[in-house]
Amino acid sequence: MKGNVVTLTSNNRETILKIAKEQNIKIKSFCKRGICGRCLVKVIDGNVSRPTEKEIKKIGQSGIKEGYRLACQTQFSGRLKLEV
Numbered sequence: 226m227k228g229n230v231v232t233l234t235s236n237n238r239e240t241i242l243k244i245a246k247e248q249n250i251k252i253k254s255f256c257k258r259g260i261c262g263r264c265l266v267k268v269i270d271g272n273v274s275r276p277t278e279k280e281i282k283k284i285g286q287s288g289i290k291e292g293y294r295l296a297c298q299t300q301f302s303g304r305l306k307l308e309v
């Protein structure tokens with residue numbers, strides 16, 4: 226994460242990582258399976274899926290409460306503002 230704030234939009238429910246790639250927004254990733262933690266982003270505004278077990282394990286409940294999520298695991302539809 227570099228602290229860049231971006232806005233994504235999607236009509237379909239997909240992962241943040243997938244939509245970001247489609248919209249030419251670079252988010253670092255490696256495993257794409259919720260293990261490496263490289264795709265960490267911070268959700269600022271928008272409706273996202275509930276945290277997966279992998280996200281809770283990697284980020285912790287307090288990090289999740291602050292908005293941190295794994296872009297390869299978190300899904301959304303509509304409009305999403307996040308720090309990448």
Ligand code: FES
Nearest residue numbers: 255257259262297
């Ligand atoms: S790319 Fe490894 S946790 Fe998302």
